Structures are given as C-alpha cells and as structure tokens.
Amino acid sequence: MLERRSARRLPGGVVAQKPAWRCASPLPATTALAFSTWAHALTRTSAGRLGGPTYAVPAVTVLFSWMWIADVPGRLALLDGAVCLAGVPASRLPGR
Known part of the structure; x- marks a missing residue:
C-alpha cells in the first residue's frame, strides 16, 4: 500500500513547495545561447548559406x-x- 504524505501548510492555507532552483534545467539558457548564436550568424551571412552546415x-x-x-x-x-x-x-x- 502506498504511503500518503501530507503537504506542509503555511498560514493562510498555502501549501509549501520545493524551491524551483533545485529542479531547474539548464535548457532555457542553452536554447537562448543557440538562438543568439544563430541570430549573430545571420547578421554575417544569408540564411541560405547557413542552411547547409545545419544538416x-x-x-x-x-x-x-x-x-x-x-x-x-x-x-x-x-x-x-x-x-x-x-x-x-x-x-x-x-x-x-
């Protein structure tokens, strides 16, 4: 049988949660870096020329x-x- 854990309640009926930074992923930062690099490359050359290396x-x-x-x-x-x-x-x- 599964053990049921009760959530810790704060004043006002608010349920305490884990801090978000503990389970944060580096994905948004790497995605932002990739798009910034792509945008910078597009300022230097055309999208047609950049399409080949993408493959x-x-x-x-x-x-x-x-x-x-x-x-x-x-x-x-x-x-x-x-x-x-x-x-x-x-x-x-x-x-x-």
Missing part, C-alpha cells in the same frame, strides 16, 4: 556522444543517418 548538427551530435559518453548508435540508426545525409545533396541536383 551536419545531428551527425556531429552522434559523434560527440559516441566519443564522450560511449553511446554507440545501432547499425540501423547509422544507416538511417547516412541515407538522410545523402539525400541532402541529392535534393540539390540540377534538373529538377
């Missing part, structure tokens, strides 16, 4: 996770990634 982000992420935390992707995942990366230049071929 390399998943491949670089897989390589870094493989090197740093030994997260080895499966064969099918590697094949899927190779097909996706090969499709990018194929879609840019002239004559379409």
